[in-house]
Amino acid sequence: MNDPEDDAEDPAERKMRFLFQLRSRGVTDPRVLEAMERIDRGLFVRGQFSDRAYEDTPLPIPCGQTISQPSVVGLMTQALNPGPRDTVLEVGTGSGYQAAVLSALCRRVYTVDRHRRLVQEAEAIFHDLGISNITAQVADGSRGLPDQAPFDRILVTAAAEDPPGPLLAQLKIGGIMVVPVGQSDAVQTLIRVTRSETGFDYDELRQVRFVPLVEGLGQT
Numbered sequence: 001m002n003d004p005e006d007d008a009e010d011p012a013e014r015k016m017r018f019l020f021q022l023r024s025r026g027v028t029d030p031r032v033l034e035a036m037e038r039i040d041r042g043l044f045v046r047g048q049f050s051d052r053a054y055e056d057t058p059l060p061i062p063c064g065q066t067i068s069q070p071s072v073v074g075l076m077t078q079a080l081n082p083g084p085r086d087t088v089l090e091v092g093t094g095s096g097y098q099a100a101v102l103s104a105l106c107r108r109v110y111t112v113d114r115h116r117r118l119v120q121e122a123e124a125i126f127h128d129l130g131i132s133n134i135t136a137q138v139a140d141g142s143r144g145l146p147d148q149a150p151f152d153r154i155l156v157t158a159a160a161e162d163p164p165g166p167l168l169a170q171l172k173i174g175g176i177m178v179v180p181v182g183q184s185d186a187v188q189t190l191i192r193v194t195r196s197e198t199g200f201d202y203d204e205l206r207q208v209r210f211v212p213l214v215e216g217l218g219q220t
């Protein structure tokens with residue numbers, strides 16, 4: 001598997017393998033695959049783990065956080081099903097990779113993280129990539145982003161015990177929220193919440209493992 005020749009792998013071949021892995025794990029939506037083909041995950045993984053950026057595995061990023069596994073990014077994006085005119089809130093900017101993938105599929109992305117360092121580093125990558133439809137902000141995402149609400153789509157990339165009330169309230173009617181729910185140190189269930197005229201419908205999608213949604217801002 002870890003053949004040293006991998007280092008010398010041609011980028012086109014590496015990309016094909018990356019996309020093949022995504023498809024084999026259930027990411028089949030052509031728009032999502034196209035967005036993930038376009039946004040190079042290698043730019044969002046730094047330091048000693050950068051040579052593993054194209055593997056289907058979560059990897060450490062600064063502030064003790066993780067960049068999600070690519071197939072999970074794909075499956076969550078697919079479940080969220082953002083449209084080209086949608087405004088999306090992402091809670092948990094982390095590396096910025098998921099936000100960049102979303103930005104290729106919708107009109108505007110607001111992404112928030114409790115760690116300033118992560119927001120700043122992600123913003124620098126968005127700038128280098130010429131992405132201009134992402135607004136990244138330091139904020140406690142468990143409260144949502146009331147000034148920009150309501151949202152067509154909300155994606156939470158940290159695990160909450162329950163879908164946070166303020167986020168439910170900031171979802172448009174007809175809107176969709178995807179959120180991992182469960183105890184932070186255990187396996188969680190990814191759920192999709194759809195808001196109707198009369199209430200909220202919940203679908204359980206799959207088991208996942210995310211870092212916890214923590215209230216308040218981080219120290220860095």
Ligand code: SAH
Pocket residue numbers: 065066067068091092093094095096097098099112113114115118139140141142157158211212213214215216
């Ligand atoms: N979507 C990211 C991965 C997120 S990891 C990516 O593509 O790389 C989860 C992130 O959620 C972490 O960066 C963590 O700092 C952030 N987080 C946890 N609780 C939060 C909260 N209450 N508000 C905002 N961000 C939070």
